[in-house]
Amino acid sequence: MPPLWSALLILGSFWIATSHQVDGLRADYPFRNISLGWEARVEDLVDRLTLREMVDQMANGGPNAAPAIARLGITPYNFNTECLRGVVKPNKATAFPQSVGLAATFSPDLVRTMAEAIGTEARGINNDAKSRGDYSQQKGISCFSPCINILRHPLWGRTQEVYGEDPFLTGALAAAYVEGLQGNHPRYVRANAGCKHFAVHSGPENIPTSRFGFNSVVSERDFRVTYLPQFKKCIDAGSLNLMCSFNSVNGVPACGNKRLLTDVGRKELGFKGFYISDAGAIENIYTWHRYVNSTLAAAALAANAGVDLELGSSPCYLQLYDAVVKGLVSYETILERVRKLFYVRLRLGDFDPPQLNPYESIDISVVQSEAHRGLAFAAATKSFVLLKNDDNLLPLTEGSIRTLAIIGPMADNTAQLFGNYAPEIDPRYTTNPYEGLRSAADNVILARGCDNNLCSKYNAEEVKNVTLAADVIIICLGTGQQLEEEDTDKPSLSLPGYQERLLEDVIAYAKRPVILLVFTGAPVDIALAKLSANIGAVLQCFFPAQSTGAALRAVLFKDQYDRVISPAGRLPYTWPLSMEQIPPMTNYSMEGRTYRYFRGPGAPLYPFGYGLSYSRFRYTDLFLHPSVVKSSNDTVYVTVNCYNLGSYPSDEVTQVYISWRDIPVVMPQLQLVAVARNLLQPTAEPFTVRTSFTAEQLMIWDDVKGFILYPGAIDVSVGGQQPNQETDVGSNVLYTTITVSQ
Numbered sequence: 001m002p003p004l005w006s007a008l009l010i011l012g013s014f015w016i017a018t019s020h021q022v023d024g025l026r027a028d029y030p031f032r033n034i035s036l037g038w039e040a041r042v043e044d045l046v047d048r049l050t051l052r053e054m055v056d057q058m059a060n061g062g063p064n065a066a067p068a069i070a071r072l073g074i075t076p077y078n079f080n081t082e083c084l085r086g087v088v089k090p091n092k093a094t095a096f097p098q099s100v101g102l103a104a105t106f107s108p109d110l111v112r113t114m115a116e117a118i119g120t121e122a123r124g125i126n127n128d129a130k131s132r133g134d135y136s137q138q139k140g141i142s143c144f145s146p147c148i149n150i151l152r153h154p155l156w157g158r159t160q161e162v163y164g165e166d167p168f169l170t171g172a173l174a175a176a177y178v179e180g181l182q183g184n185h186p187r188y189v190r191a192n193a194g195c196k197h198f199a200v201h202s203g204p205e206n207i208p209t210s211r212f213g214f215n216s217v218v219s220e221r222d223f224r225v226t227y228l229p230q231f232k233k234c235i236d237a238g239s240l241n242l243m244c245s246f247n248s249v250n251g252v253p254a255c256g257n258k259r260l261l262t263d264v265g266r267k268e269l270g271f272k273g274f275y276i277s278d279a280g281a282i283e284n285i286y287t288w289h290r291y292v293n294s295t296l297a298a299a300a301l302a303a304n305a306g307v308d309l310e311l312g313s314s315p316c317y318l319q320l321y322d323a324v325v326k327g328l329v330s331y332e333t334i335l336e337r338v339r340k341l342f343y344v345r346l347r348l349g350d351f352d353p354p355q356l357n358p359y360e361s362i363d364i365s366v367v368q369s370e371a372h373r374g375l376a377f378a379a380a381t382k383s384f385v386l387l388k389n390d391d392n393l394l395p396l397t398e399g400s401i402r403t404l405a406i407i408g409p410m411a412d413n414t415a416q417l418f419g420n421y422a423p424e425i426d427p428r429y430t431t432n433p434y435e436g437l438r439s440a441a442d443n444v445i446l447a448r449g450c451d452n453n454l455c456s457k458y459n460a461e462e463v464k465n466v467t468l469a470a471d472v473i474i475i476c477l478g479t480g481q482q483l484e485e486e487d488t489d490k491p492s493l494s495l496p497g498y499q500e501r502l503l504e505d506v507i508a509y510a511k512r513p514v515i516l517l518v519f520t521g522a523p524v525d526i527a528l529a530k531l532s533a534n535i536g537a538v539l540q541c542f543f544p545a546q547s548t549g550a551a552l553r554a555v556l557f558k559d560q561y562d563r564v565i566s567p568a569g570r571l572p573y574t575w576p577l578s579m580e581q582i583p584p585m586t587n588y589s590m591e592g593r594t595y596r597y598f599r600g601p602g603a604p605l606y607p608f609g610y611g612l613s614y615s616r617f618r619y620t621d622l623f624l625h626p627s628v629v630k631s632s633n634d635t636v637y638v639t640v641n642c643y644n645l646g647s648y649p650s651d652e653v654t655q656v657y658i659s660w661r662d663i664p665v666v667m668p669q670l671q672l673v674a675v676a677r678n679l680l681q682p683t684a685e686p687f688t689v690r691t692s693f694t695a696e697q698l699m700i701w702d703d704v705k706g707f708i709l710y711p712g713a714i715d716v717s718v719g720g721q722q723p724n725q726e727t728d729v730g731s732n733v734l735y736t737t738i739t740v741s742q
Helices: 003-018 038-047 051-058 099-104 108-131 167-182 220-227 229-236 258-268 281-287 295-305 316-325 331-347 370-383 433-437 460-469 499-509 527-531 545-556
Strands: 195-198 241-244 274-277 385-389 403-407 443-447 472-478 514-519 535-540 617-625 635-644 650-660 671-680 687-694 700-702 706-708 712-719 733-740
Touching (some): 038 331, 051 316, 051 331, 099 108, 099 167, 099 370, 167 229, 167 671, 220 229, 220 700, 241 258, 258 295, 274 331, 281 316, 295 316, 295 331, 316 331, 385 527, 403 460, 433 443, 433 472, 443 460, 460 499, 472 499, 617 712, 635 650, 635 671
Parallel strands (some): 195 241, 403 443
Antiparallel strands (some): 385 535, 617 635, 650 712, 712 733
16 A cells, blocks of 8 residues: 555544544444444445335435435435546536547547546536535446447447447447546545446337337357457446346346346455446346336345346336235345445545545636536547548648538537536537638638428528539538437438438539538448549548537648648448448347457448548568467567558557457457557658457357367467458558367
């Protein structure tokens, strides 16, 4: 233990010994004694609670606060706070890009830094609220974030909330988020993370059926190889909360699934925090799944399966008192559930002298601080994926354009640029595309073309006239959370309403190649833009939130000194050419899904990991050490030289993939095992990229033995893209092998 912390413990113990009251109550309960261990303090606290008090704590995960226990000096506590990429409304917190855009950065370091900022703002908001006796939802420090389910289908409404289709990338970003949010203090947690939705859940929302009663049928192989790995990373990183999902898994509702929550989550993966249900999910066990014959039975099933806390406006857990009296749930089970809740509150510093907890001194001024706004801007610029840039149309030059037209329903549709689970928009720090670009040319014309992003009404004449009048045209198309979000799956890959017609008209009337900006969470059909010679550049922007306009200005235009931020985002999902390449959403088999199991027909429109920049890169001198793996504990270190052959400084995302040879079971045809994002200067000297992966990532799943290292050769590729992809980025890929010894 660090000497400084030992001194603080002594000081805190002295405070406990000499202080007779806390908020008018005695302070000498052992659960407030910081010299005791966590377990002893939890036991003392829980032993003092009545059954009714324990049930009230378990039943109020939100929207209502867990009630105060006045006789013990325990204040209310509201668990219900969403922090996906900023503390959500009504807070005007810093709004970072939506999660799928963060995934496109391929940068765990960025996500960790962002999560630190979010945790700090959550503390500032919470401290301010507590000072006013405000324990309402969305002002707490228990975050139901990140969302780490695997994207399997491009029509899923919650695509925007997740980190894409790859378990490794999702796991790396999830771990970074957990570490950043919770902090590295030796005693206290800044704000606790909550990874969701455990564990086999990724649509449908409402098409073709409701998520509330859906049954995800999954093989043990897919469960282990695709749906579980990122949750293991989340748990290993120390997440103190997991949320179980609405759906059933192989016939058993997830929030009543003892095998999933207890046998796998706690016993196998070592989860130590608390489980919370998704909103109303326990009630759904009865009302939608019809798995039991009453809400009382649903509450008992969930409690016995391992759910510690219920989220919902009509909590079934209020019936747990009766469940204990009737023998449906044991008293010891209630004790065990409540222990988890108070353990987390202890780690957050809830019952310690506030002067010992550095997070208690954070005030509301940290919200939208200059540093956090700068980070949101940087994150947005790093998230953009350049899909096309014919003849180096981009970057444009500031001051060289006479008339710039910004066309399309997303051009100034600020509210739809944030995505769902966002903070309240703060107009002081928010720019949309039009606001960010309107000073980049002598004359800038805005033409929405549509009534809104639904584009049910289209003004063809306006679009034609503005297109003919402009020297440079930027089109802004997309969806927004109005058309894809929780509860709302997309009906098709098509652009909404008349947006395809708008694109066709601009292509027909434009004097020179135009630039298309796409604002969506999931892929949409933009094959026309890829194939048309009159679309010179395409940028997938996702939902960049408050820094949208400023970030676009910095990426699309170089200034008078030739400075520009080169885009370097990479697609975190496979962008299909058509729905013929995608199995039905209700089928949870991974066969034919994602780059790992893709079967076509044909190639996707754009592959996972794809993204251009304003520079070109060349890889040389690949070296792996060791080249022979003998134990699952081994780490393989990768070094490779990379040259920036262009004129601009640019980030390059180095991707390491493996492919198993001659194995007796089905595994992914290709698997990402390492990434490294680095800024490379355009010099004659190479940049040495260093990354690594573990031998554990080389293991295959055997239905009898579990994960094993299977002897033989494994192909390894290293470069700025997948090996052998049809639509490539123009840089080379290096190949080698690694051997698993007998």
